[in-house]
Amino acid sequence: xxxxxxxxxxxxxxxxxxxxxxxxxxxxLLVLAIVVGLLAGCLALGLHAGTExxxxxxxxxxxxxxxxxxxxxxxxxGSWVVVSLMKEPAGHGVPEVVRAVCREGGRMRPRSIVSRxxxxxxxxxxxxxxxxxxxxxxxxxxxxxxxxxxxxxxxxQRAILVACGVxxxxxxIFHAPLTGLAFSMEIVLAEVSALSLLxxxxxxxxxxxxxxxxxxxxxxxxxxxELSVSSTDLLLCLGLGLxxxxxxxxxxxGVGWMDRLGGRLNLGRLGAPALFGVGVGxxxxxxxxxxxxxxxxxxxxxxxxxxxxPWLLAGLFVAKLLASSISLGSGAPxxxxxxSLVLGALTGALFHRVxxxxxxxxxxxxxxxxxxxxxxxMVAGTLQAPLTGILLVMEVTGxxxxxxxxxxxxxxxxxxxxxxxxxxxxxRVLAEAGDLLRPGTDQRILADVRVxxxxxxAVLPINEGMTLADLVRVARRTSRNHFxxxxxxxxxxxxxxxxxxxxxxxDPELARVTLVGTVMQEGGAxxxxxxxxxxxxxxxxxxxxxxxxxxxxxRFLGLVSKSTLFGIYRNELRxxxxxx
Amino acid sequence: xxxxxAARLLGSPESTVVRWARQxxxxxxxxxxxxxxxxxxxxxWARVTxxxxxxxxxxxxxxxDDLLAAGILRGAVGSAQPTDAxxxxxxxxxxxxxxxxxxxxxxxxxxxxxxxxxxxxxxRGVALPHPRRPVERWIKEPRLSVLFLExxxxxxxxxxxxxxxxxxxxxxxxxxxxxxxxxxxMALHDSTLVELLRSAPDAVALLERVRxxxxxx
Numbered sequence: 188x189x190x191x192x193x194x195x196x197x198x199x200x201x202x203x204x205x206x207x208x209x210x211x212x213x214x215x216l217l218v219l220a221i222v223v224g225l226l227a228g229c230l231a232l233g234l235h236a237g238t239e240x241x242x243x244x245x246x247x248x249x250x251x252x253x254x255x256x257x258x259x260x261x262x263x264x265g266s267w268v269v270v271s272l273m274k275e276p277a278g279h280g281v282p283e284v285v286r287a288v289c290r291e292g293g294r295m296r297p298r299s300i301v302s303r304x305x306x307x308x309x310x311x312x313x314x315x316x317x318x319x320x321x322x323x324x325x326x327x328x329x330x331x332x333x334x335x336x337x338x339x340x341x342x343x344q345r346a347i348l349v350a351c352g353v354x355x356x357x358x359x360i361f362h363a364p365l366t367g368l369a370f371s372m373e374i375v376l377a378e379v380s381a382l383s384l385l386x387x388x389x390x391x392x393x394x395x396x397x398x399x400x401x402x403x404x405x406x407x408x409x410x411x412x413e414l415s416v417s418s419t420d421l422l423l424c425l426g427l428g429l430x431x432x433x434x435x436x437x438x439x440x441g442v443g444w445m446d447r448l449g450g451r452l453n454l455g456r457l458g459a460p461a462l463f464g465v466g467v468g469x470x471x472x473x474x475x476x477x478x479x480x481x482x483x484x485x486x487x488x489x490x491x492x493x494x495x496x497p498w499l500l501a502g503l504f505v506a507k508l509l510a511s512s513i514s515l516g517s518g519a520p521x522x523x524x525x526x527s528l529v530l531g532a533l534t535g536a537l538f539h540r541v542x543x544x545x546x547x548x549x550x551x552x553x554x555x556x557x558x559x560x561x562x563x564x565m566v567a568g569t570l571q572a573p574l575t576g577i578l579l580v581m582e583v584t585g586x587x588x589x590x591x592x593x594x595x596x597x598x599x600x601x602x603x604x605x606x607x608x609x610x611x612x613x614x615r616v617l618a619e620a621g622d623l624l625r626p627g628t629d630q631r632i633l634a635d636v637r638v639x640x641x642x643x644x645a646v647l648p649i650n651e652g653m654t655l656a657d658l659v660r661v662a663r664r665t666s667r668n669h670f671x672x673x674x675x676x677x678x679x680x681x682x683x684x685x686x687x688x689x690x691x692x693x694d695p696e697l698a699r700v701t702l703v704g705t706v707m708q709e710g711g712a713x714x715x716x717x718x719x720x721x722x723x724x725x726x727x728x729x730x731x732x733x734x735x736x737x738x739x740x741x742r743f744l745g746l747v748s749k750s751t752l753f754g755i756y757r758n759e760l761r762x763x764x765x766x767x
Numbered sequence: 768x769x770x771x772x773a774a775r776l777l778g779s780p781e782s783t784v785v786r787w788a789r790q791x792x793x794x795x796x797x798x799x800x801x802x803x804x805x806x807x808x809x810x811x812w813a814r815v816t817x818x819x820x821x822x823x824x825x826x827x828x829x830x831x832d833d834l835l836a837a838g839i840l841r842g843a844v845g846s847a848q849p850t851d852a853x854x855x856x857x858x859x860x861x862x863x864x865x866x867x868x869x870x871x872x873x874x875x876x877x878x879x880x881x882x883x884x885x886x887x888x889x890x891r892g893v894a895l896p897h898p899r900r901p902v903e904r905w906i907k908e909p910r911l912s913v914l915f916l917e918x919x920x921x922x923x924x925x926x927x928x929x930x931x932x933x934x935x936x937x938x939x940x941x942x943x944x945x946x947x948x949x950x951x952x953m954a955l956h957d958s959t960l961v962e963l964l965r966s967a968p969d970a971v972a973l974l975e976r977v978r979x980x981x982x983x984x
Contacts (some may be wrong), residue, residue, distance in 0.1 A: 652884065687945060694952040696889040699925055703897055704883070706945055 197497040215380070216344055220386035223348055224355040224393030227327030231359030231394065232401055234304055234319050234326075241312030242479060248316060255472050259464025261313020262519035265306040269520050270382025273302035277456055277518035280307075281613045282323035284375055284642045287332070289617070289624050289631070292342040293349045299329035299561055304375060306520035314478040315464070316510035320360055321522020327352030328375070340761075347383045350376040351390035358391035359398045363582035367391035370575040374613065413552040414560060414592035420552060427538050427557060428564050432506075433532050435568025438527065439604075439612045441508055445516020456518060463517035467510050474506035481507065481529035485562070488532045489555040498603040500537040504530060507534065523612050528562045537563025559584060567597035568604035571611035576600075624687055632759045633721035638714050641723075641755050644739045644745035648673045651680060651704030655691055657684070658703060659687040662692075669734045671743050672707045678741040681707035684734075714740045716749055720756060723747065768803060771837065773804040777813060833981040836951040836974055838911040841939075844970040846915040852922050852930075853879060856896050859914040859935040870905040874937065877902055888924025897936040901944060909947050910937045915967035932964045954980055 199218070249257055269275050275296075276283065280303050287295050303322035311317055312746075331352030335345035351369040358367030368391050376383060414420050449459035469476040484503075487493045495503070511526035535557035543551065559580050567576035576597040581587050610618045617623040624631035647661055648671045662672070662685060672681040681704075688706055691697050712730040712738050714723050727735060727749050737744045773795075774781040785802070786912070787793040794808040843862035849855040860866075860875045877898035881887070888894045912935040919929035934951065938944035954960055957980050961971065 283907050475922070616908070654885065687942070688950040690952065691945065695894070696891075696954075696955070697948055700885065700887045700889045700895055701948065702881070702884065702899065706941060708941065709900075 188397050212340065212344065215338060216340075216347060216382075216386045217389060219338060219348060219394050220351045220390040222329070223331045223334055223351045224358075224390035224567055225397060226330045226432065227323075227352045227355035227390070228359035228394030228397040230300070230326045230330070231323045232398055233355050234323055235360065237308050237481070238312045238319060242314075249475075250577030251396075252759050254314070254466060255468035258314035258316075258467040258471060258478065258514075259461050261315050262460035262467070262514065262517060263309045263457060264313075264466035265308075265315070265521075266457055266517075266519045266578075267311065269302050269306040270456045271299050274305075275299065275302050277520070278616075279515065279522050279613070279624075280321035280323075280520070281374065281463055281522065282617055283500060283615065284325055284328040284349065286622050288330070288346050288349055288375055292294060293332055293335070293345040295329040295332035295334045295387060297329065300326050307522070309518045310514075310521050311480050313518055314467065316467055316471075316478055316507065316514040316526060316530075317519070318480050318523060318525025319416075319521070319522020319523035320357065322520055323356040323360060324370075324522070327354075327356030343382075346376065347386055350387050351385065354387045354391040355394035359394040361579060361583055362398045362402070363397050363579060364388065364391035364395040366575055366579045366582050367394065369578045370572060373572040374570065413556045414586070414589040416644045417550070417593075419546065419550050420592050421595050423538075423542060423546075423552075423557075424560060424592045426542075427535060427560055428596040428599025429603055430534050430538055430598035431504070431531060431561055431564030432606075433567045434508075435527070435565055435600060436607045437508060438565075438569055439510065439608050439615075440521070441512030442523065442612055443615065445512045446518070449517055456647025460517040460519035461663050464515045464519070466513045470506055470510045470513075474503065474510075476503060477506040477510040480525040482525065482698055484529055485532045485558075488536045488558045491554050493536065494758075495536075497537060497540045498532060500540060504533045504537065507533065523569060525565070527565045531554070531562035532558040533561070534565060535559065536675045556589075559586075560593055563593050564596040564600035568600040568684060569612055571601060571604065573597045573601045631723070632756060632763060633724070634719050636720045636755060636759055637716070638718045638720070638723050638737055638747055639707055639716040639719075639744075641751050642716065642747045643744035643751065646671060646746050647744065649703055650674065651682065651702065651707065653703045655698040655701045655703065655706070656695065656723055658688075659692055659698065662667060667746075669746055671736050671746065672703055673743055677743060679713065679736055679743040680704075681709045682711055702711055707764045711735075712733040712744060715739070716744055720752060723752060724749075727752075768806060770800075770804075770889070772804050773802075773809060776806065776809055777818060779818075803858045808917065811832055833907060833978060835911070835954055836977050837935075838909040839913065839946060839970065839974060839977065841908060841974070842886060842910040842912045842935075844915075844968075845972055846917055846967050848917040852882065852894075852920055855894075855914060855916060855920060855933050858873045858897070859912045859933050862914065863910065866905060873975075874898065874902055874905065878935065883952065886923040886925075886979050888922035888928075888930050890924055890926040891955075892919065892928055892931045892965065893926065893961075894922045894930040894933050895936060895948075895953065896933065897938075897944070901938050901940050903939055905936045906939050908939060908945055911935065911947075912937070913973065915964075916965075931967075950981075953984065 245257065270277055285439065287293055302664070307317065307319055307322035311319055331348035332345060335348040340348065353375050353542045354367035354371035357370045358364045368388055371387055414424065449463065453503045454462055458759060476484050507526065507529055515519060515523055536554050538561065539554045539557040563576035563580040565580060567573040576594045579592065580593055581590060614623055621634065624634055644668065647665050649658060649661055651672050668685045670683045671679055672683055674680050683703060683706065691701055711737055712726050712732065714726055714735050716737050716739050734748045736745055737747050770781050772782055774784045777784060784793065788795045788802050789799065794812055796803045797857045845862050845959055847858045856878050859890050860871050860878065863871065868948055878896045879901040885968060887896045914933040916933065916934070919931040922930035924930060936947055938942070938947055954977060960976050960980060963976055
């Protein structure tokens with residue numbers, strides 16, 4: 188283990204050796220998980236502190252008329268950092284991590300550690316209505332990936348360290364290790380095994396402990412969670428879940444709509460953030476609370492300090508929904524997690540306000556409780572991560588007694604959201620691009636391998652003017668049964684399978700007067716050389732064939748057989764799961 | 768239905784059906800060996816899962832059919848005295864009087880095109896003209912036009928012998944053409960038939976011999 192030995196010294200190495208299990212390098216993984224946890228935790232704290240500071244410095248500017256263009260400047264600068272300076276794709280951060288794990292073995296560039304970190308600091312600090320969680324997740328993941336590369340880990344272990352970074356990021360932000368674990372498992376890793384669970388828990392715990400040590404507060408949204416197992420509360424939570432689910436759909440569709448609008452207006456990757464940023468600034472001029480990541484608004488709502496009637500709350504909701512949709516849809520760096528929390532809190536408060544007249548005071552939980560439950564529900568609906576939603580609320584409030592009520596809210600919200608949106612806001616873009624392929628799964632192998640890797644070009648072609656008697660002479664030189672029929676330019680005009688003309692071959696008289704062109708199969712299925720295994724197998728099924736010709740345009744390249752495809756598939760399976 | 772019926776319906780071996788039932792993949796009732804299945808449930812399952820089973824491809828041609836006899840019945844038997852191979856082909860095509868003029872022209876052109884590429888005289892006085900590719904537009908079922916030449920003609924056959932029997936073969940598809948050729952091949956191996964052809968028989972006699980050959984196969 189060259190990496191560990193160099194970086195950590197001999198005594199630690201001996202400790203590691205105690206735990207090393209075969210080639211799995213468990214011990215190394217655990218130690219590195221701690222390192223990742225510390226680093227990602229620092230990044231999380233740093234970003235929050237930095238953003239708060241920037242907001243503080245810009246406050247006088249924001250108060251004046253310049254406040255309308257401030258979010259636009261922040262969005263523009265932030266996007267510029269990510270897209271032009273660091274040359275990374277725009278995006279919320281989390282989808283990029285998932286794509287890296289699914290398609291690139293978790294490889295991420297070291298610059299990703301700072302790219303979105305810096306970009307979102309500028310964007311959100313200047314008022315952009317987005318969250319810092321996605322960028323922190325992105326940074327943490329990049330930390331994990333970079334360390335994995337330095338330590339020469341393999342794909343599976345790298346994916347685990349990436350998950351460690353993700354979990355540590357979330358844990359550091361919310362001081363909630365289990366939430367970090369749930370998030371990384373539900374969204375990034377999508378696999379749970381003994382090997383992957385422990386390092387991730389370790390990283391998350393370390394980050395949460397660090398955050399606690401440096402930040403002081405034991406919980407970030409401290410408030411008692413008064414929801415109990417009473418039937419009133421449970422029924423109300425179901426209703427709240429319904430509201431959250433609908434709200435989640437609104438946010439998901441709003442972001443998607445703005446994203447498409449930006450594309451249609453053809454503003455470019457810097458133009459969209461700038462222009463949309465002005466829109467955000469305008470909203471912020473009338474509703475300042477809709478700007479930024481909204482944590483202060485959440486605190487207000489939970490503490491019950493926000494004295495607002497239902498209409499005002501609804502108005503705040505709409506303003507935040509619009510501002511977030513615009514900010515996130517513009518492509519400026521920032522995440523959707525915080526906006527979901529804000530909208531969830533507002534939904535909860537609004538729900539509470541609406542229900543208030545109907546339920547006697549002593550049976551109704553506090554507005555803060557509903558706000559918190561709403562936050563969990565909205566997370567479950569927007570991210571389609573119910574466990575994360577439940578654990579987040581439980582951990583930040585210490586309210587484990589409210590688990591049943593929380594579950595009612597989050598699960599209802601998830602079901603409602605899924606009724607309208609197949610994919611979460613994170614996954615939609617990936618799924619549409621066909622990138623949502625989990626490692627080691629069937630679908631990924633079938634999508635990764637191309638036909639060009641499987642084709643057999645040691646084939647004897649024939650032409651249509653030949654007689655079957657000529658074919659007999661050719662057939663003697665090969666053991667194959669399938670012959671491509673080509674014209675003078677090498678273009679494929681048909682296929683001839685020996686078995687279809689077997690009886691004729693045995694009759695020399697008829698064989699001499701029958702031309703290949705008369706008995707060949709024209710217009711049969713052809714496979715393209717850059718088709719994936721999945722596409723090729725579908726063609727085999729449709730044609731009920733075992734051998735098909737491979738072409739590039741019209742030009743014949745070779746033959747591919749179903750049995751070869753399966754052999755290659757078997758090899759890849761062994762390679763990618765490393766269990767064979 | 769029982770396991771055997773289900774296996775037949777799904778086109779898979781009984782052991783596979785039993786395994787699917789055990790794994791909870793297949794809708795069924797009871798437990799092995801008294802598994803019971805419902806036809807509609809199985810059909811729906813097959814449709815939803817896309818299981819087409821491993822039943823072999825249905826034979827496109829039923830081997831019970833006497834394709835040759837049927838082809839002759841749908842075709843024609845006659846004699847003529849054309850002056851060359853091209854005219855002989857024209858006569859053979861025109862024997863199919865039910866075809867419109869346009870069809871006969873198109874078919875004649877197609878057969879001549881093939882004939883120009885290579886002679887269809889396969890020897891022993893028999894020629895097998897046919898179009899290079901099936902003429903699907905006009906030919907919906909296999910048809911044979913048998914033309915006996917009162918004076919044998921040079922057909923540039925492989926064995927150099929002149930041709931006295933012209934068997935014009937018309938098929939709607941390549942597989943049908945292959946099958947027809949196979950039947951012709953089998954028939955021409957029967958020395959009695961080859962002898963009979965030299966005597967320019969009428970349709971009845973020809974069909975009788977063809978049917979005998981088919982029955983013996």
